[in-house]
Amino acid sequence: MKLLHTADWHIGRTLNGYSLLDEQKAAFKQIMAIALAEHVDGIVIAGDIYDRAVPSTDAVTTLDQMLQTINIEHHLPIYAIAGNHDGAKRLNYGREWLAHTDLYLNTLLAEAFTPIETPDAQIFMLPFFDPIDARVYYQKQGLPEQEVKAIHTINDAMDLVLTDLKQLFDPNKRRVLITHFTVTPKLDTELDLTSETTSKVGGLATLTTDQFDQFDYVMLGHIHTRLASPDKERMRYAGSPVKFNVKEANSKFHGKGVDIVTITDDAISREFMPIKPQTDLVALKEDWQTLIDPAFYQMQPLEQAWFAITVTNFDRSRHLNVRAQLQQIYGTIVELDYQDRQTTTDEQTTRKIDELSPDELVNQFFHSITGNDLSTDQQQLVDQILVDLRKEE
Template identity: 30%
Template structure:
């Protein structure tokens, strides 16, 4: 069984004010060509198909064109689940009708059933585990023990596996943060008041687990794999090499993995140096059109720095001037504030304003409020 695993397309993404639809269309054209070249038996898309729960029309059109090309031109079945950025109800619309054409869209937990495909060795059970908050799992599965993401995942896995033949080849498609995974700035946290992580042991029953959520391609144990995002969605991902994963499963369930890299229309890069040196232009064959964050080492005044830089690099999106902030005092949790959680940032702010640390009750109220906002955002305006 040849399995092409991808995730985190984030269609409709806006990056520092730039709409990325054309860039996403460019990379998805490569993906469709790759499907034709590799001829997989199934494609798994492990969540965060869209960047928000109500995607813009151009993102919906791009997804429609991409999936239609795969199904009509190559006839490869697709199993696609909702991630934490997606609306489960919208993504799963028409799933029973579309499944007859080979497109299996799984957003909600009600009626979860494996997708069964066959090769020369027999059936393979593809088990969708779409993203769901613990409160939703508790309600739908009537499991009071599902109080956090890890126990909710155990509950979903146990419910799914008990319906399968014990010696069957099993593949999970899940959207989760497995403990030990390498995160980046562009991933929305799954939990405000806790880690939101699950242990890799949740997926022990499966021969292969196709994961989504983390944007860096990586393994998290034997046969547990993040394919990573198709594109770089933050400057913290500038060193990533984006790819999809081709998994080949034999008759015993043993899986061999291969990364297949994709080339974006524009790269996401970080430049650092003095402005006079940067203005000499790209080095080592790099493109002027790439999306750039520039860190200037100049200590003196630089008149219209972004205007000058954009004459050479038209897609400079962000400039940093470290010397302008190096003399300031960073209070609260140390390090880059962009890497801190909401609760850490608010705790620091609260202590600076009131002079007293945040107590457990106040922290709980803040966490409940922010998580409520995240839930509402899933069905919010575009």
């Protein structure tokens, strides 16, 4: 069995107001060409299919055309899961009848406990979920109340989920997992690699490789570079097919592409297949004199790429119409920043709101108003309210 592993399409993404749909369509054409040339038996999309929970009309139309090309025109199975950017309930529409054309789509935790059975492997599809989803699910399964209330972190939830998945293992088949989380080596390490929310993976709530030891291969989504893969042989991030921000434009994040994963009775192997950007994103960080020096800028792909430029040692009082001057030289500039001589930048910023779990968000708001953290009783009340709200969705 041969599968193409891709992830983090983020259909509908923009870059500082510039639509990336044309770039995403161009990347998809290459993905499709690779799939056909390699004669794959299916395509895996490991989460973050859309860029937002309520995608635009153009994004929906674009994804619909892509899925039809794969599944209807070329009759290839699709194994797709929801990521943290996807609206799980909205994306879930039609999943039961889509499965009749071999378009398998899991967006809710409850759906993860029915693996896809092939002659060679069991494919487990575990979408992104948070601890509240797990509390709701296990409460419905009749787990004792005290054990449900003990689910506070993603590690608490994942340990329960993986224990239940392992009960479904067929010892005569390869076990493949598709999921969408931050996974790091077991060692307490901080990887300086990019995700869609932060440049410090170690700053996120992470899972560790040892939790997935009983799977033969894990296809990951969530981190946008394959260089973040926590186990080069057994656990792989596909990375995003398009560069989405300046961090991904840096040289060490070059190399967008997909993995071709071959599963046999004896082994699982993979081969990386590169994707060439239609319009590259180039990040430059230089002082003003360097940026306007022909000896420097003539070495750049002028009028062929998008540029994200940071002007260092910048004296604002000496320069006017900086963007206009640079655009005359470089063409499209999607981002322009300055580092003044008198200031320095601090990359250790406070956690973004979209990185906080719902209970953390409530606690942070409570602290900002009262100066105190939630008490144990208050925290339990918040937990129960959040569970009740999730049930109503």
